[in-house]
Amino acid sequence: MPLGVYIHIPFCLKRCPYCSFFSVASLDRTLFTRYRDALIYEIEHFPTSVEIDTIYFGGGTPSIFPVEFLSDILSAVSTRFKLLPGAEITLEANPHTLDERSLRLLLSSGFNRISIGAQSFSDRVLSLLGRVHSADEAEESFLMAREAGFDNISLDIIYGIQAQTTDELLLTLDKLVSLSPEHISTYALTLEDGCVSGLCPASSEKSCGMYHRIVRCLVDAGYSHYEVSNFAREGFFSRHNLKYWNQEEYIGFGASASSYFSGRRWRNSASIENYIAGCPPVVDILSKEKIKDEFFLLRLRKTDGFSTNEFEQFFGEDIADFLAIPRIQELAGSGYLAFEDGRLFIPGEHLFVSDEIIVEVASSFFP
Numbered sequence: 001m002p003l004g005v006y007i008h009i010p011f012c013l014k015r016c017p018y019c020s021f022f023s024v025a026s027l028d029r030t031l032f033t034r035y036r037d038a039l040i041y042e043i044e045h046f047p048t049s050v051e052i053d054t055i056y057f058g059g060g061t062p063s064i065f066p067v068e069f070l071s072d073i074l075s076a077v078s079t080r081f082k083l084l085p086g087a088e089i090t091l092e093a094n095p096h097t098l099d100e101r102s103l104r105l106l107l108s109s110g111f112n113r114i115s116i117g118a119q120s121f122s123d124r125v126l127s128l129l130g131r132v133h134s135a136d137e138a139e140e141s142f143l144m145a146r147e148a149g150f151d152n153i154s155l156d157i158i159y160g161i162q163a164q165t166t167d168e169l170l171l172t173l174d175k176l177v178s179l180s181p182e183h184i185s186t187y188a189l190t191l192e193d194g195c196v197s198g199l200c201p202a203s204s205e206k207s208c209g210m211y212h213r214i215v216r217c218l219v220d221a222g223y224s225h226y227e228v229s230n231f232a233r234e235g236f237f238s239r240h241n242l243k244y245w246n247q248e249e250y251i252g253f254g255a256s257a258s259s260y261f262s263g264r265r266w267r268n269s270a271s272i273e274n275y276i277a278g279c280p281p282v283v284d285i286l287s288k289e290k291i292k293d294e295f296f297l298l299r300l301r302k303t304d305g306f307s308t309n310e311f312e313q314f315f316g317e318d319i320a321d322f323l324a325i326p327r328i329q330e331l332a333g334s335g336y337l338a339f340e341d342g343r344l345f346i347p348g349e350h351l352f353v354s355d356e357i358i359v360e361v362a363s364s365f366f367p
């Protein structure tokens, strides 16, 4: 099965107060050049050439990296690996960092999907989030990408902010539907330690209400709700992210990037200087229990869950025995799990609490 390649570009214009991704605020061209060279070195020295059919440039904000550098990195990947025709090649981008020239160059370099971090179409919400772009700039970036020729665009939005009003959410949903991107990701604001810089997550009840409004609005607009937080037009599911949710293998390059290849997992240094200096990655040793937990954790995030075949191949056990576990029967009896057409999944009305359901499922299977 072809693999996915992930490239981490750990630079942003400014750090957002709620962000947990590894990145630093920098526009230092010298540092960018050294980082590009280190990335290309890592790619060229990967020991095996395998078939790949997705490449994902994430961050950070990859769109603040010079387009020529992104193109150099993409060339290095397609030289080192067997890039299959029709591969999905995504660049994460932020409004404010795209222009017509860069979009045209990205397309001609081979990028065919762009994921824009719009986050909201309300200026007040963008300011609460500490974002540097405006709602108009988010819309302009989308229209510019469309005009340049991108026919696979994803927009990200954030909801579940304590000070966010229902009207502000509805304004964002209206704009999303009118722009009609091929893919939409929606994330509830979560913060480890309560509030930061005056930004607080909404109560679980408020977030749940917003989540269900989003689902209803996007499904009514013709999107498939295919993962807890993701929606797409038919044929535009994120092929790269589906690899993670299906526990398929991937190779990550760049500072802090993780890999899962040949049954091994490792993680690169989350220090840009250490990464450039060539510090070796840390090998992650996952217990069998953790890997089994992941089966439920990842696959039950998808709205179609997992099939009988997937379960039986992975665990080597009959799914009937699993379905007969009293706690699983209780969850199914209460509507938190459904088993239809040979697939086990969490019904849409309970996806907002999927994390809690998954913990229950995993702990009843491995008590």
Ligand code: SF4
Residues within 6 Å of the ligand: 011, 012, 013, 014, 015, 016, 019, 020, 021, 023, 059, 060, 061, 094, 117
């Ligand atoms: S721009 Fe994105 S990656 Fe950078 S700090 Fe903000 S949320 Fe994080």
